[in-house]
Amino acid sequence: xxxxxxxxxxxxxxxxxxxxxxxxxxxxxxxxxxxxxxxxxxxxxxxxxxxxxxxxxxxxxxxxxxxxxxxxxxxxxxxxxxxxxxxxxxxxxxxxxxxxxxxxxxxxxxxxxxxxxxxxxxxxxxxxxxxxxxxxxxxxxxxxxxxxxxxxxxxxxxxxxxxxxxxxxxxxxxxxxxxxxxxxxxxxxxxxxxxxxxxxxxxxxxxxxxxxxxxxxxxxxxxxxxxxxxxxxxxxxxxxxxxxxxxxxxxxxxxxxxxxxxxxxxxxxxxxxxxxxxxxxxxxxxx
Amino acid sequence: xxxxxxxxxxxxxxxxxxxxxxxxxxxxxxxxxxxxxxxxxxxxxxxxxxxxxxxxxxxxxxxxxxxxxxxxxxxxxxxxxxxxxxxxxxxxxxxxxxxxxxxxxxxxxxxxxxxxxxxxxxxxxxxxxxxxxxxxxxxxxxxxxxxxxxxxxxxxxxxxxxxxxxxxxxxxxxxxxxxxxxxxxxxxxxxxxxxxxxxxxxxxxxxx
Numbered sequence: 001x002x003x004x005x006x007x008x009x010x011x012x013x014x015x016x017x018x019x020x021x022x023x024x025x026x027x028x029x030x031x032x033x034x035x036x037x038x039x040x041x042x043x044x045x046x047x048x049x050x051x052x053x054x055x056x057x058x059x060x061x062x063x064x065x066x067x068x069x070x071x072x073x074x075x076x077x078x079x080x081x082x083x084x085x086x087x088x089x090x091x092x093x094x095x096x097x098x099x100x101x102x103x104x105x106x107x108x109x110x111x112x113x114x115x116x117x118x119x120x121x122x123x124x125x126x127x128x129x130x131x132x133x134x135x136x137x138x139x140x141x142x143x144x145x146x147x148x149x150x151x152x153x154x155x156x157x158x159x160x161x162x163x164x165x166x167x168x169x170x171x172x173x174x175x176x177x178x179x180x181x182x183x184x185x186x187x188x189x190x191x192x193x194x195x196x197x198x199x200x201x202x203x204x205x206x207x208x209x210x211x212x213x214x215x216x217x218x219x220x221x222x223x224x225x226x227x228x229x230x231x232x233x234x235x236x237x238x239x240x241x242x243x244x245x246x247x248x249x250x251x252x253x254x255x256x257x258x259x260x261x262x263x264x265x266x267x268x269x270x271x272x273x274x275x276x277x278x279x280x281x282x283x284x285x286x287x
Numbered sequence: 288x289x290x291x292x293x294x295x296x297x298x299x300x301x302x303x304x305x306x307x308x309x310x311x312x313x314x315x316x317x318x319x320x321x322x323x324x325x326x327x328x329x330x331x332x333x334x335x336x337x338x339x340x341x342x343x344x345x346x347x348x349x350x351x352x353x354x355x356x357x358x359x360x361x362x363x364x365x366x367x368x369x370x371x372x373x374x375x376x377x378x379x380x381x382x383x384x385x386x387x388x389x390x391x392x393x394x395x396x397x398x399x400x401x402x403x404x405x406x407x408x409x410x411x412x413x414x415x416x417x418x419x420x421x422x423x424x425x426x427x428x429x430x431x432x433x434x435x436x437x438x439x440x441x442x443x444x445x446x447x448x449x450x451x452x453x454x455x456x457x458x459x460x461x462x463x464x465x466x467x468x469x470x471x472x473x474x475x476x477x478x479x480x481x482x483x484x485x486x487x488x489x490x491x492x493x494x495x
Contacts, residue, residue, distance in 0.1 A: 168342055172382075193315065198338020201308055203316045213313065 082211030082243035082250040083113055083124040084219060084236060085182045087189035087204050088227045091260035092182045094122050095236035097211070097244050097272060098252035100129065109252035118143050119263040121156060121183035126208040127176035127196065135177060139163050156183040160192035160200060168198035178208040184259045211243030211250035218242045233258060233267055241279065244272040289321060289334035290422030290462055292450050293389045293402050294430060295415050297437040299471035300391040300400035301447055301478070304332050305422075305454075305462040320466060325351050327474045329364055329392035331371075334419045335407065339384045347371050364392030368403040368411055376409030383407060387419045393470045400470060418450075425457050426450040440469070444478065455483040 080101040085094040096113040099106060113125040115136040123139065125132040142162055146154045160181040167177060177196040184190070193201045193208065205223055207215040218239040227235065237256050244251045254275055256267045288309070293302035308319035322332045323344045331347060333340035350370070351362055362370075368390050378384050388405040404410075404417045416430040417423070429450050438446065444467070451465050467478040 164338075164341075168338055171338065195310070195338065197336060198342060199308075199310075199336070200341060201316050201319070201337065206315065216313070 080249040081126045081209035084207035084215045085180045087191045088232050092189040093232045093236040094182050094257040095240045097250040101249050124180045126178035131175045131177045155185045156190035164200040211247035214243040214246040215239040241275045289420040291332045291419040295400045296443040301469045302391050303465050303467040306464045322468045332389040335386040340386045343384045364401045372411035422454045425453045
């Protein structure tokens with residue numbers, strides 16, 4: 001009796017494994033229970049044991065600690081950043097801020113939120129810095145291997161799909177990744193949004209982070225497909241600047257990158273607050 | 288937050304889905320196609336989490352293709368519905384896919400269209416008309432009242448627009464833009480991408 005089988009069926013496994021060098025990374029090896037959201041469950045169990053050991057008079061303190069732990073464990077929503085990217089006629093523009101916050105404290109004003117995947121692809125960082133940095137660097141390795149094995153440059157769609165599949169297998173493990181894969185390949189400028197929930201969306205503009213609503217405002221108002229290069233870079237810079245002005249978790253410097261058929265180039269790196277007042281002066285001069 | 292509506296007419300199945308893809312309060316994409324073609328005569332309309340929907344629909348599509356390649360024969364809508372339900376049911380107690388689906392298809396053998404309602408818990412039911420998401424609350428009663436067997440295509444399209452108009456009017460989450468697809472003996476065709484504005488005295492702008 002013939003039954004439908006999955007693609008990774010026994011007869012196909014050997015051939016698939018030859019080409020799917022990433023499966024060794026995508027099937028996660030962590031031993032966690034087979035329930036919904038195993039990571040949260042594991043965290044809660046660890047907390048409980050610890051509480052039982054400590055003094056019962058400090059119940060309030062334990063509850064606070066548990067809440068803090070819970071808050072830390074459930075870090076969703078990409079706090080503390082604004083990143084944006086959009087494609088237009090001549091290429092892709094990527095603009096990011098550079099502030100990292102830890103609660104109310106500004107941990108750093110000079111974080112690199114753009115990770116180069118290869119010469120013509122950039123990944124942006126939002127959410128958990130460690131998660132993003134690791135997975136984007138890993139994506140860079142995979143793309144390099146692909147080029148060596150297949151003697152052709154990997155497309156942005158394929159690269160984003162690889163990352164998507166890996167992140168999907170870690171779906172309920174508490175990762176926090178809100179990354180955009182931006183690049184220029186044979187199909188022209190491409191932009192994909194990849195999430196730790198497993199979503200993968202293709203569109204012409206995205207903004208990710210706590211300051212993204214503010215950036216969207218400026219971006220949506222000024223975006224056209226037929227922008228000139230100068231206008232496009234200015235739009236990206238202004239949108240991040242607006243977000244850093246309104247959002248306290250975004251700031252530092254505004255970095256702008258441009259990707260076209262020759263690869264990616266870092267265009268500018270301006271201090272966010274200075275930039276704001278520079279724009280204000282420009283407007284005053286116009287009047 | 289997703290709205291999917293579908294019903295069976297005379298030798299066709301008509302399905303509509305909203306075109307929003309978002310994250311919490313933000314709309315990330317406003318031309319997102321939720322009516323995914325499985326093969327030339329079947330559509331899987333997905334609602335729920337974007338990631339789960341993508342991965343699960345890919346799984347079903349690739350396996351149906353595999354079956355076709357191995358056996359040189361197309362599966363019926365009923366078989367695909369049963370297979371999909373089984374995948375959802377086996378996953379629910381391990382690694383659940385939070386997707387709710389409407390599977391619509393046209394079988395050349397029977398020359399009839401059929402529609403199946405599939406749930407993330409692994410329930411499956413053959414229906415004549417139905418909806419997923421918040422739309423189900425508003426659209427259910429309209430379809431109960433106005434759906435008849437063997438509706439012509441024009442009447443069916445009018446009924447669908449009536450449903451979508453109601454969704455746009457009453458659902459507080461702004462879903463103005465819907466994509467309507469139709470499956471008949473010729474295959475899947477995009478009927479129209481409709482932008483509904485109920486303020487304009489129930490007028491509907493149509494953009495292709």
